[in-house]
Amino acid sequence: MGQGRNILVIDDDPDILEALTTVLESRGYQVATARDGVEGLDKLKTGKPDLIILDLIMPRMDGFEMYKRLKDPEQAEYADIPILLLTSLREESSRTRILLVDDDHDFVSATRMILESKYQVIVAYEGGEGLRKAREEAPDLNILDVMMPIKDGFTAAEQLKGDPQLSEIPVIMLTGYSPSYSQRKGYPNIPASKGMTLEAEDYIQKPVKPEELLRRVEALLAKA
DSSP: OOTTOEEEEEOSOHHHHHHHHHHHHHTTOEEEEESSHHHHHHHHHHOOOSEEEEESSOSSSOHHHHHHHHTSGGGTTTTTSOEEEEOOOOOOOTTOEEEEEOSOHHHHHHHHHHHTTTSEEEEESSHHHHHHHHHHHOOSEEEEESOOSSSOHHHHHHHHHHSTTTTTSOEEEEOOOOHHHHHHHTOOOOOTTHHHHSOOSEEEOSSOOHHHHHHHHHHHHHHO
């Protein structure tokens, strides 16, 4: 079966590590374990596994961050390793849908991976597209980046809250704004204070840890 195959299991729960090791070794696999992403990266230096089983929520370096590092083009020696994502998060109803709007495709991919552990996720890559998706899909929550081309997050949030059919949908603003960043990207110089004049229910500074994002999402959905 798994004769000669090596698997690296990364999870901070010792019971899960023990259970997976027992099952995999009974199938003939060679198993190495780590308690978080930092230890997992150290284990990779000693040998390249055929598969990584990766928990999402862990201390020090979580699965979200480790996944990004492994898929970084500068880490080409690890890019071809298959990764099986493991999460013990409770599944929510498939009717709970989140609209994620951000022009950073890598951020969208990584954040979508985290949110889909619990929710159905709809994505858009600029504010205008986000508004169209909101009207078409009627999500339960909107997550908007501030700095986007064509239509920025401030404008999109203002229009969402001004639409009677969408105004009750909670909005989280991702406030990674800085004047130097906007100038470098060629975005308009929108004052950060404008975000506080909108009716967004929450503001999160980038970068955001996955457990913090999930906590804030759960809190708003509970209120809604």
